[in-house]
Amino acid sequence: MLELMMLGSGSGGNACIVKNEDTMILIDAGFSGAEIKKRMQSLGLEPEDLEACLITHEHGDHIKGASILSRRHRVKLLMHPATKQAGRKKFTGSERIRHFEMGEVMELGSMKVSSVPTLHDSDSSTGFLIESGDKQLGYLTDLGAVTEDNFLMMRHADFLVMEANHDRDMLWDGPYPPHLKARVDSRVGHLSNLDSAEFIAMLVELGKLRGVMLAHLSEKNNDPALALATVRRRVGNSLEIYVAEQHRTSKRIKVETK
Template sequence: MRFSVLGSGSKGNCTLVEAGTTRLLIDNGFSGKELIARLHSIDVRPETLTAIVVTHEHDDHVKGIGVVSRRFNLPVYANAATHRAAEQRVGQVRERHEFGTGESFTINDLHIHPFAVSHDTADPVGFVVSDGRSALGYCTDTGTITRLIRHHLRNCRALVLEANHDLQMLQQGPYPFPLKQRVLSIQGHLANNDSLEFAGCLINERLRALVLAHLSEINNDPNLVRAEARRRLPTGEGVQVFVAEQWRAGPVLEIEP
């Protein structure tokens, strides 16, 4: 199984996951033209995509789903509340499939388990995606790491995890106070220190590839995240650590079985 974070941040989010002949997109906050360019940059033809699975209805995760679904005949999978909340923004899709939060489903070669996260949307989820040999966890847009999140991500070999903001930069930055409160709430976004503390626990178990994602352009800095990761994460464990970028696709990473 392989994956690539095609872009992550407030301007758009999309991740490609593939196994066998199955290629899924997790979300798509990019225009059709931008998505195609990012897929081509990692040598993937959009005509080979299989489906789109959706975490929640915020624009930076769904605004490009409708056009890509219609153009490439892709079914769209989301829970009922997210479908309803995103309907006006997404528009008509090729096929609409509903899953229940906490209920696993299969798309060809991939088994997907959606689990609840804590964010200010209708019914937000993260995913564990598996090909039966290895598993990728996807968990962004959550204000806290719950026991449920810990349970579902503990056996993942690879993980895309939010590291949205540095607490000091957020508190001293230009956001108005109500927005700062929203980001800091348990239904907001995950701070660097909370993200890395959690990742450190997982590295001591099975995690071997970590992509820190959804960095704020205003309240975070990639170099700061990398430095904190070097300082806080266990060394000598054979773990690859990457920071997802907003403006270009990340590397294609192979997940060890």
């Protein structure tokens, strides 16, 4: 058994629970500690039961509650050394922090986690593949473009949490100042719905992927129905597609193999 529950996703904060029979981990802690606890408890879960929290990168929407979560609930934080360095102002020194190297396979309880760099304007942005028994879950957000290494890792995924940040027309017609539009649209910014759909379609062609959750949607430059329709149009009905929300937790989603 492997399941996920998105606590929330978007530029206002990201946090995702991944859980099997005996191990529970959190990916990112981008809400306040109190908010993460509240959202976990709404699903009948407690922060004390977390085996670890994986941090993708040091941006505030991924790390905001990491320090307090570690200090208050003794949660072990796992991050790349460059993430610790870049995010050092957000730590007091009393957290439980462990480092990983890209490509290293970490054993967390009964899960195995491997990491891959993503193209993003951060010192060390990371995607993860989590393995539990015969099930594999991929997690890929905060990337301006996908790399071959991203593909080589995520082709193993039965389920993928995948960024679909913006619709390019909405972005360029939208309210952001020009420099921010250019940043989001760059190769180290965020992934558009179309690019996301293209990557998902490549995985669908391999025949292993069964479901995706579109994540990190922009509230200003995207629309959940549009993101869903863009991916659906590209991949047809062969796939279960969920859309993560910023202000609400997702339902409990079971990762299934084909």
